[in-house]
Amino acid sequence: MSQIYQVSQGWRRMTWAGRLLLASIVIGLPHTAVGHDLFTAYVQHGVHLTVGARHVDLTLDLTFFEEWSARERLAMDTDGNGRISRREVETYVKQLAPRISRQMKLRVAGRELDLAPLYDPEVDLLANDKVGPGHHRLRLFFFAATPAGMQAGDEIVVEDSLWPKAKAIGTLQAEGRDGATIETKEIDDLVLASARPDEARLFKFRCLKPPPANLAAPKTSSASPLKPSSQPRIRSQPLPAPTTQTIP
Numbered sequence: 001m002s003q004i005y006q007v008s009q010g011w012r013r014m015t016w017a018g019r020l021l022l023a024s025i026v027i028g029l030p031h032t033a034v035g036h037d038l039f040t041a042y043v044q045h046g047v048h049l050t051v052g053a054r055h056v057d058l059t060l061d062l063t064f065f066e067e068w069s070a071r072e073r074l075a076m077d078t079d080g081n082g083r084i085s086r087r088e089v090e091t092y093v094k095q096l097a098p099r100i101s102r103q104m105k106l107r108v109a110g111r112e113l114d115l116a117p118l119y120d121p122e123v124d125l126l127a128n129d130k131v132g133p134g135h136h137r138l139r140l141f142f143f144a145a146t147p148a149g150m151q152a153g154d155e156i157v158v159e160d161s162l163w164p165k166a167k168a169i170g171t172l173q174a175e176g177r178d179g180a181t182i183e184t185k186e187i188d189d190l191v192l193a194s195a196r197p198d199e200a201r202l203f204k205f206r207c208l209k210p211p212p213a214n215l216a217a218p219k220t221s222s223a224s225p226l227k228p229s230s231q232p233r234i235r236s237q238p239l240p241a242p243t244t245q246t247i248p
Helices: 016-026 033-039 066-076 086-102
Strands: 005-007 042-051 055-064 104-108 116-124 136-145 155-160 167-176 181-184 201-209 233-235
Touching (some): 055 104, 066 086, 086 104, 086 116
Parallel strands (some): 005 167
Antiparallel strands (some): 055 136, 104 155, 116 136
């Protein structure tokens, strides 16, 4: 199992140096020279899991720092003019979609769920359309049917094989709806490392209280089911950063 740098409920295990360094990256405080140099080769994987009676929603918020943002920006710039247009971003997203679907999995109590895209991805160039080192964000949306018989104590695992050669920073958020309670799982060691090419990064959650089974039946409605949008969504404003626990 590959190791990643996760932000979860295990704050008490961090050293003060680790807390300050993580805060400078995740919360957006000014970067120190050491922090800047260290994280240029990383991609931040913000994983937000929501469990309800009918659906499990999974949102991945990927932030690409200098090195990997430069690579992806170069891939977007198909006409080679050094600027990234809306049409080039749309083409880039459409080319990514099949690979992204293959590289994400969701398991509950060891059982793989049928994970499907909910909406088309959102790309945020963070007010910089130039090719070269920078930051940008890619937000991905998935959902699956909540499995019948989910029990307290069940482990929920997100398997993430996106950009396997890039080093990773992981941030976790858990949300329960319809009476469910979900928590992120702690890790013993905080290690900055990249996933091996043949292994997925594992983001783990735990079900403390499942949603009531009698809420899982779909309600009769004339409304059409949710469908993915027909075009990639490109944000002109920065996406909100994941919420993290306050560092004392």
